[in-house]
Amino acid sequence: MSEGDSKPEWTPKGADPAFFTTTVRKGNSEQKGGRLGNSFARLRSKLPDPEWLIEGVLAGDRMRLARAITLVESKAPAHLEVAREVLTACLPHAGKARRIGISGVPGAGKSTFIEAFGLRVCERGEKIAVLAVDPSSSRSGGSVLGDKTRMELLSRHPNSFIRPSPSAGTLGGVASRTKEAMILVEAAGYGTVLVETVGVGQSEIAVRSLVDFFLLLQIAGAGDELQGIKKGVIEIADAIAVNKADGDNITRARSARGEYGRILHFLEPYTEGWEPKAMTCSAISGKGLERIENLITDFLEKTKASGVHENERRRQNVEWFRTLLKETVLNRFFADEATKTRVEDFEKQVADGTLPVSSAVESAIQ
Numbered sequence: 410m411s412e413g414d415s416k417p418e419w420t421p422k423g424a425d426p427a428f429f430t431t432t433v434r435k436g437n438s439e440q441k442g443g444r445l446g447n448s449f450a451r452l453r454s455k456l457p458d459p460e461w462l463i464e465g466v467l468a469g470d471r472m473r474l475a476r477a478i479t480l481v482e483s484k485a486p487a488h489l490e491v492a493r494e495v496l497t498a499c500l501p502h503a504g505k506a507r508r509i510g511i512s513g514v515p516g517a518g519k520s521t522f523i524e525a526f527g528l529r530v531c532e533r534g535e536k537i538a539v540l541a542v543d544p545s546s547s548r549s550g551g552s553v554l555g556d557k558t559r560m561e562l563l564s565r566h567p568n569s570f571i572r573p574s575p576s577a578g579t580l581g582g583v584a585s586r587t588k589e590a591m592i593l594v595e596a597a598g599y600g601t602v603l604v605e606t607v608g609v610g611q612s613e614i615a616v617r618s619l620v621d622f623f624l625l626l627q628i629a630g631a632g633d634e635l636q637g638i639k640k641g642v643i644e645i646a647d648a649i650a651v652n653k654a655d656g657d658n659i660t661r662a663r664s665a666r667g668e669y670g671r672i673l674h675f676l677e678p679y680t681e682g683w684e685p686k687a688m689t690c691s692a693i694s695g696k697g698l699e700r701i702e703n704l705i706t707d708f709l710e711k712t713k714a715s716g717v718h719e720n721e722r723r724r725q726n727v728e729w730f731r732t733l734l735k736e737t738v739l740n741r742f743f744a745d746e747a748t749k750t751r752v753e754d755f756e757k758q759v760a761d762g763t764l765p766v767s768s769a770v771e772s773a774i775q
Contacts (some may be wrong), residue, residue, distance in 0.1 A: 499596035513626030629665035654689035
């Protein structure tokens with residue numbers, strides 16, 4: 410950043426040029442006609458130049474990367490047209506990153522763990538992207554985009570990119586465009602992509618189809634060790650880490666690790682040729698983080714050597730195609746005004762009990 414590129418007064422001291430993936434800067438007469446002025450002029454336009462976005466993403470420009478993801482998340486037809494062009498150009502540059510899904514019960518310390526894990530990656534000179542899917546109200550569609558404030562140190566690091574993606578009520582809280590966001594951050598040079606899910610439930614099943622390795626974070630000392638955990642979530646985990654294994658909680662954490670280890674032993678592994686592991690860690694002290702990362706490395710080496718990694722990636726791509734196809738067909742179906750009127754009429758008949766639901770559905774799609 411040049412000396413003349415002044416920042417607003419509220420910018421935190423020591424913040425990097427792309428603080429929180431975008432930085433609002435003051436302009437001056439020298440900048441208005443220059444390269445920076447032209448860049449921000451594009452940002453203000455409703456339809457940015459696809460080539461400008463593509464060039465920025467491939468160059469690792471976080472500001473333009475954030476802009477591209479915003480377009481991908483948009484439901485406006487014009488925005489999606491530009492987004493598709495950007496995605497098509499970026500796709501050949503994606504696919505090389507390690508994709509890791511992280512979930513756990515509330516209070517398991519997911520954000521603290523991700524920040525500690527992410528800083529380890531960044532300090533090695535590598536780049537990491539965190540796609541944190543936030544909870545959204547199923548009624549209002551509102552979203553709590555607080556991940557950057559909960560990962561303050563990581564969000565300030567120049568090698569990191571944190572993107573909260575509102576789920577807007579989609580199945581399990583998983584943002585419908587998370588897959589496309591992954592393509593963009595990988596094309597931007599981020600070698601590790603973490604996808605944090607909300608809570609424990611259907612969102613984990615959806616995220617499992619997006620990542621290579623799925624880590625389930627747990628804590629000990631909360632009564633029943635399986636409290637809030639569904640069997641289906643444990644079945645899709647490649648590893649379980651009992652977090653907060655420090656201080657007076659170490660003994661309980663080790664006991665919980667043993668319990669999870671016994672449970673995993675009797676479950677069929679999700680990933681072919683891999684035996685899920687249970688371990689302990691402390692995101693605050695950093696103890697156990699190296700072992701977890703080594704485990705992930707071992708997992709990727711084995712699955713790539715056996716061909717499981719490539720087969721799973723291919724299966725995920727097909728599954729994502731089918732998911733998006735269903736979503737698109739449904740959206741276009743309800744976009745037709747005549748169809749909306751007919752559906753409302755069928756809804757009234759169903760509500761009144763004068764027409765069976767199956768008959769209403771069959772009539773609606775004819």
